[in-house]
Amino acid sequence: MNFRSQLARSLRLGLPLLALLAACGAPEQPQGHRSGGITITGMWGTPGINGRVSAAYGTIANHGTEPDSLIAISSPAAPLIEVHQMVEQEGMLRMRGMKWPVVIAPGDSLAMAPGGTHLMLMELHQSLQLGDSVTLRLSFASAGQREVRFQIGNQQNKPQN
């Protein structure tokens, strides 16, 4: 066996092996959408009637070493999107808007779930039905702009994104 054929054989066997090792050694990609220290995971939304509202839930986490701020959210689905919190006062469940910017401390997260904090999509351009997809653009002071796409579902059967 001459040098050239030995080299060719080595490459045939070695390159796939290297590729396999590279794949095994690659850092694990976090689920969801990552930008800078920000990850956005588990997003889903509720059905809503044209001209009315829908809520979206999920978790925005700051894995960085500095605070980051959510400064704006937009979507082709609705002209106005706000972050709202539900609080119980005077025997009533009261909704309160969180002031912009929404600061997320390092190591902290904005967890949004039914009955608590949520993104409220207001004045929907069209009705959102089970299975529909919605795109959100979230702007962060440090991490920049991120786009997430999620599905409309319900609490009992949340779509996996």
Place this chain on the structure above:
Amino acid sequence: MSKQPLQVLLMNNGPGRSRNVWESTLAALLLLLTAILFWGCGNAVGQASRSYQLTDEHGRAVTFPNDYRGRKLVVSYIYTHCPDVCIVTTTAIEKVRKQLAGKGDDVSFVSITLDPRRDDTTALRQYAELRGIDTQNWHFLTGAESTVDSLLDDMGLVRRRSFIEQNESGRETYFIDHDDPVVLWDREGAIRDRFKGTTLNSDDVAQAIHELP
């Protein structure tokens, strides 16, 4: 002659003892009265003071609660601009309904709007359809604002408009802070139990429905 034993009692035992006898008798009578009331009313915690003319999500006239007499009834309160709380409650009730599948033929579900000004029959029908709710035994009721407000007051619903804003086109936007009860009525139209919608345990509600006579 008939008063003599009492006179003897008074003479022999003094005024303090006689007061005790009267108090004991009164207490026994009160207990008897309470027992009679419970016998007649079961454990009812309230009922509608009158009937209300409403409309369901298909535009059909409904007299509430009279039209549901003879059936067990699960009543909740929602509005279609509600982004979160009402949806949590509605989803929880749907879970109860599915849990009762095959055993709940004598149960009706009713969701009454907190916002009759904006929730017409079309909006309520869309609200149900978007969530895949079968409206055969679940009705979404609205009506004249004054009628619905009277009903909500009658039911003791605490509520208040909030977030009142006008958008660019001048249209008023508002939300409603509100209580989130899910109320169980018996076949006679008496309120038997009350649960909190946002923390509703479907097993508890299904059990309470099952235990109603």
